[in-house]
Amino acid sequence: MPGPGAHLGYCLGTSLGLMHLSDHRFSPAHALIYALNGFFGPDIGSFCEWLAMTSGAGEKAAAVVMRLVHDPLGYAILMGAPLGFAYSRVTWRLVREAPLNFRQCSLLVVAGGISHFFLDNLFEEEGRTPMMRWVISTGWWETDAPVDVAAVLVVGALSCALLGGFAWMYRSSFTGTLLPPHFNTNPTPPTRHAALFLLAVLSLYCLWCIQRTYWSVPRIPAVGEEADLGVLVFLGLFFFLPHSLCIAAMHPRTKPLPSGTVFPDDVL
Known part of the structure; x- marks a missing residue:
């Protein structure tokens, strides 16, 4: 199954491409939030479950958290807004030039969580995850496909x-x-x-x-x-959607001022 290196390498590598192509409108702060949620985000549930097992307390509650959070939709619904607010507060304190707002951070949280499952679905359980079994099931494997x-x-x-x-x-x-x-x-x-x-x-x-x-x-x-149906749905949900959310979270493109703009210093 993918570990920290795989998740971080995938998210940070993607972020470098977005930073270069966007002329850094996708900033290092974007990249760090995206990578943190791509690596550790949905595994918060797994960490809570492991912590409960080692401490011997709250195992049932931790199992519930695991089921709810270690899921693309569950992570987006439960963690998108709270983590988006927390990350936005942090960037307003630490990133002086271009801090990220709540909307941008929430989009990156959701994008990172979905990207986490992009790798998990491909490389966990020997590739026999429920999602990958469904993808394969949309193909035709009984006999040679008849000419239609x-x-x-x-x-x-x-x-x-x-x-x-x-x-x-x-x-x-x-x-x-x-x-x-x-x-x-x-x-x-x-x-x-x-x-x-x-x-x-x-x-x-x-x-x-x-x-x-x-x-x-x-x-x-x-x-x-x-298995085109499964492949298109899988790529749409787990590849194109998170990258589209990252693009939507970029800083707006700065527009040049119209010619003839007068500044206060020019008036004096």
Whole structure:
């Protein structure tokens, strides 16, 4: 199972990438809060359970804490707000230039807790955790998957939509021209449009897999032998979601002052 080195290495390594790409709007303070919760966060329950066992007191209470906190949703609900408030108070005292507020710290607490389970699900119990067993169960392992024209057409169309739609939205990057006019006048950045587009198409892809895997009687392979439904859900919850929360917790981008701005010193 992953230990301190694995959890800290994963979170701090990710943080270095975010710091570099964001021009340090994701700061070292962000990285430390994210890494602390990615390493020790959900294991608070395990620590309480171990402490109760060694002291011989409160074992049942510690077991309850373990069940509630050592869970992605339970950790987010129970610990997100309290730890977010505590970390924000600490950063206001220690980080003078750009302290983190309650919202930023809460997002990092939740992101770290989810990242903790990203490694736990992959590398605990010889990879046979309930989550990984479900991921594998969305594939087709009984016999060789039969050739299905409907699956080829639907999966092919959705895959082409992903590639073609992405290329169209960023076509200016390939042609060297300006962004499309509606992007220039819309305050929403193109990246957000692209993210919503990808989410919509991948949701249709997952819906297709659900229909074939769970609603069809008898069951029909959704994408040949592949477990695409489980893989997409797993990556969405445990990889893309925590990194999106980290991005949402970044300091806002500083905007240049408009030309002609007059400061008090300029008036004197």
